[in-house]
Amino acid sequence: MLTIAVSKGRIYEDALPLLEEAGITPIDDPKKSRKLILRTSRDDVQLVIIRATDVPTFVEYGAADMGIAGKDVLLEHGAENLYEPLDLGIAACRLMTATPVDAAELSGRIRVATKYVKTAQRYFADIGVQAEIIKLYGSMELAPLVGLADCIVDLVDTGNTLKANGLEARELITHITSRLVVNKAAMKMKHQAIQSLLDQFEITLAKR
Ligand SMILES: Nc1ncnc2c1ncn2[C@@H]1O[C@H](COP(=O)(O)OP(=O)(O)OP(=O)(O)O)[C@@H](O)[C@H]1O
């Protein structure tokens, strides 16, 4: 049995066509079902539905053989204990800093609200800015509006969320897409099954 970890929502929606091209069609729809393990049209493949941030953990420990995770999540979690063989190009966005539209140039010691604590720490250290990082779990855009932070580090796609809150993107930290990650032991023990899936994904991606 090959177990693939995916998160509900945009990664699942974007991954579905790729999985289907590889002959893997989930039997239940995670939007309708409360099941966390989804059988598929292939007897030897199942999906586990977990939070996006938990995908590296499940794969690292071998609870899933492989998974699909955003590069943002992998950067924050650390991916040393995983293989990351394929950029799937899905759920594309950018990790950026953002401030209120009328904010002055950031200087001195700044406060930054984000859920990407380690990535933000690394980024501000690299550019030589002293930053106090405040960990939030969501609604980062609110932080500068209520005086909690000078700046946020968050994902930006259309920019609509920033705009709706009077913020604007400043610096690009990195481009983000979702990656296929594979457990290191599984890559050896289930090599043939995993490699053939990788090959199939690559064929599908090459056609896009
Ligand atoms: N606006 C966006 N456009 C494109 N891709 C995005 C966007 N927001 C997030 N992503 C990517 O999709 C991944 C999953 O995001 P999603 O919003 O589905 O879950 P989440 O809200 O981060 O996690 P959870 O719901 O578990 O808290 C992110 O890790 C990122 O790689």
Ligand SMILES: O=P(O)(O)OC[C@H]1O[C@H](OP(=O)(O)OP(=O)(O)O)[C@H](O)[C@@H]1O
């Ligand atoms: O630039 P945009 O197109 O507006 O996208 C950016 C938003 O998308 C993500 O949130 P998401 O939609 O996943 O909602 P969430 O806060 O529930 O994660 C991200 O955290 C931003 O808030």
